[in-house]
Amino acid sequence: MAMLSNYSEQAPSRAEVDAYQGATVIEFGTDWCGHCQAAQPHLAKAFSEHPHLQHLKIEDGPGRPLGRSFRVKLWPTLIFLRDGEEIERLVRPQDAESIRQAMNNIVR
Template identity: 75%
Template sequence: MPMLTHYSDTSPTREEVDALKGAVLLEFGTNWCGHCQAAQPYLAEAFDEHPGLHHIKVEDGPGRKLGRSFRVKLWPTLIFLRDGQEVERLVRPTDTESIRRAMLGLYS
């Protein structure tokens, strides 16, 4: 599954996320957020090495239950999941290497 380019205004439930199998990157943010926009080139570069990684890109904000269940405070927040369990979290990443390392951690 390729990297998604826009945050979806619909999101899975926490129960659906917890039931996911395999490696998943759950990304919280908004399309208008400057920090989110700045992180996209780093994400794209990291995804070049992991094109099969399942990517869920969710718009976050007040009243959004999924983001609150993960205690998201800043955007973008990247949550790396293996079989529905959080393995690592990056908040406002500013480089490709930290994202690459987190992606590799999903497979070890």
């Protein structure tokens, strides 16, 4: 699966996320967030080396249940899951290497 370019207003339920199999990256943020925009080149570079990873790009904000269930406070927040379990988290990543390393930690 390729990296997604826009944040989706539609989010799976937490129960659906917990049931995911394999490696998944959830990216919480918004299209208008400057920090989110600045992270996109780093994400693109990391995803170019891990195109098989499932990527969910979820619009976050007050009252959004999935982001609240993960206690997201700042954007972008990247949640790295293996079989529905959080393995690692990056908040406002500023380089592709840290994202790539976290991706490596969820790949079997």
